[in-house]
Amino acid sequence: MSKKILAVLSEYGYWGIELVGPLEKLEEAGYTVEFITPNGKKAEALPPSYDTTYVDPPLGVCVTTPLAAEKVKAFEVSNRLETRRNLSEVIPQRPYFSTPDFLRAFEKYYSDLKIAQESVTEEYAALLLVGGSGPIIDMVNNQRVHDLILAFYNKQMPVAGICYGVAPLVFARDFNERNSIIKGKHVTGHCIEYDYQDGTGFLHTDLNMGPPPYVLEYLLADAVGPEGQYHGNFGKETSVIVDYPFITARSLQCSFEFGEQFVNVLDKGLTRYGW
Known part of the structure; x- marks a missing residue:
């Protein structure tokens, strides 16, 4: 099995420890983590994720610990993210239906996609979707991103998401079937109690979205359906759920446990955890 993991990062800001936590655990286990962004631009950690004075509004406490801040700052100056792949050069764009000679273009998209998906799943053992506000x-x-997720999902290879990195799992669907890939599954993700009422911000834009544009808990709960379950675990310090091939984590407090269970899935065949 490949010892390489592919991590998807937003170009509008990721939450530092949600990358650095699992990265540390994966590297301790002998894995190499490579990075990819939607258009090849460098990903950067959101400033609150390395600011120990930042008080999280919903929780009313400083959520960035001194240890997390230290690790994130060290990672940011390491220039690891100077080397990254460009997702727009790896996965083809699905054509608009108004494209001239659409059917031929659509056939080419599927042909190119099959090659691209085969390539990434041969090179990497698993996929990591890092959270923060940027992924929104x-x-x-x-x-x-959906097609990248489907590449691993269709081969039943591990797909791991933390916080808002879980959200793409709701929308990654076969274009013809259009069914949720997490239907019937057990997942966690950013619970409604953690949602901001104001101040959802991003790097490289002055946009303050106010609250998030959607309630992730509701999206996840609806997508898993009555056969599955969304686990918010509000009040518990962490919430990490493994329902193979998915490894999901609620938020930044889960980063190290998320990484540990990710490694257990890869190395020990773990298929269920947290429920």
């Missing part, structure tokens, strides 16, 4: 803009409803 350029990962959640990104067809190329």
